[in-house]
Amino acid sequence: MGKSFAVIGDPIDHSLSPNIHSAAFRELNLDSSYIGYRIPKGELESGIEGLKKIKINGFNITIPHKIEMMKYLDKMDESCSIIGAVNTVLNNNGMLKGYNTDMDGFLEPLFKRNISIKNKNILLIGAGGAARAIVAGMAKEKAGNLDIANRTTLNAKNLAEFATKLGLKTNTKKIEEADKHIENYDIIINSTSIGLKNEESPISFEGANQKTIAYDIVYAPMNTDFIKKAKEKKLEVIYGYEMLLGQATRAFEIWHEMKAPYNAMKKALLGGF
Numbered sequence: 001m002g003k004s005f006a007v008i009g010d011p012i013d014h015s016l017s018p019n020i021h022s023a024a025f026r027e028l029n030l031d032s033s034y035i036g037y038r039i040p041k042g043e044l045e046s047g048i049e050g051l052k053k054i055k056i057n058g059f060n061i062t063i064p065h066k067i068e069m070m071k072y073l074d075k076m077d078e079s080c081s082i083i084g085a086v087n088t089v090l091n092n093n094g095m096l097k098g099y100n101t102d103m104d105g106f107l108e109p110l111f112k113r114n115i116s117i118k119n120k121n122i123l124l125i126g127a128g129g130a131a132r133a134i135v136a137g138m139a140k141e142k143a144g145n146l147d148i149a150n151r152t153t154l155n156a157k158n159l160a161e162f163a164t165k166l167g168l169k170t171n172t173k174k175i176e177e178a179d180k181h182i183e184n185y186d187i188i189i190n191s192t193s194i195g196l197k198n199e200e201s202p203i204s205f206e207g208a209n210q211k212t213i214a215y216d217i218v219y220a221p222m223n224t225d226f227i228k229k230a231k232e233k234k235l236e237v238i239y240g241y242e243m244l245l246g247q248a249t250r251a252f253e254i255w256h257e258m259k260a261p262y263n264a265m266k267k268a269l270l271g272g273f
């Protein structure tokens with residue numbers, strides 16, 4: 001019998017995941033389907049019951065359910081329990097196991113380029129859900145020093161506390177303050193949603209060190225102002241779509257227990273822009 005998968009969230013019609021996973025099924029001739037399923041805030045429990053009834057094999061979770069979904073899991077992978085949010089579920093005969101593939105998704109483009117985080121000086125802008133997965137990745141790869149800069153200081157402080165618990169040397173900064181000392185950083189990451197609506201980059205990149213890597217996790221539009229400004233300064237950039245692809249290929253591997261067809265998935269994703 002064919003397998004069925006979904007991504008749940010609200011809004012969901014803009015999601016690129018159905019395209020990415022369907023391309024993988026086509027490439028490998030798998031008898032599987034993947035749909036976007038809108039579940040509004042407050043309706044998660046009944047939505048999950050519905051998915052269990054149709055014996056869904058697995059699903060991704062996006063805004064606004066990544067944290068609340070934790071309540072409905074029977075089992076948790078370490079990735080999910082450490083980060084405290086779930087973006088991938090495997091349904092094993094009604095037993096739901098949660099994973100968080102954002103961390104591996106974030107790290108994958110760095111590994112692909114042979115960029116090591118170990119002992120590096122990192123600036124992380126933003127302190128939301130995605131930033132938590134990134135911090136877990138930093139801890140796993142033993143970053144040297146992590147500066148967290150966020151609009152709301154309290155959120156930065158809470159994330160710094162989490163980073164410290166995971167063993168990272170961490171400071172919080174105002175975004176403008178970090179921008180003034182930009183030459184200090186080996187890797188600068190934008191994990192805010194700034195850019196989604198074509199807003200100006202939170203960082204000017206004035207005086208940036210030529211060796212600095214600029215990583216934007218916003219994936220639509222592909223060329224955010226952050227990416228454009230970094231490119232103007234001739235910095236190496238990592239695009240948000242690469243992390244999106246990284247988390248999708250990892251989810252594919254959890255569900256299908258085989259290597260994901262990266263290139264076919266990438267082609268489908270880039271066709272979406």
Ligand SMILES: NC(=O)c1ccc[n+]([C@@H]2O[C@H](COP(=O)([O-])OP(=O)(O)OC[C@H]3O[C@@H](n4cnc5c(N)ncnc54)[C@H](OP(=O)(O)O)[C@@H]3O)[C@@H](O)[C@H]2O)c1
Pocket residue numbers: 102105125126127128129130131150151152155191192193194196217218219240241243244245247
């Ligand atoms: N590429 C991928 O695979 C991937 C994966 C996950 C997420 N993302 C993207 O990452 C972004 C963040 O996602 P999330 O789940 O972490 O969201 P979230 O939990 O809502 O966090 C949003 C973050 O953006 C900041 N922010 C929002 N608007 C801002 C503004 N106008 N000025 C300054 N800061 C602002 C928030 O700061 P405050 O604390 O001050 O509110 C917070 O740090 C989204 O664009 C999402 O699409 C990409």
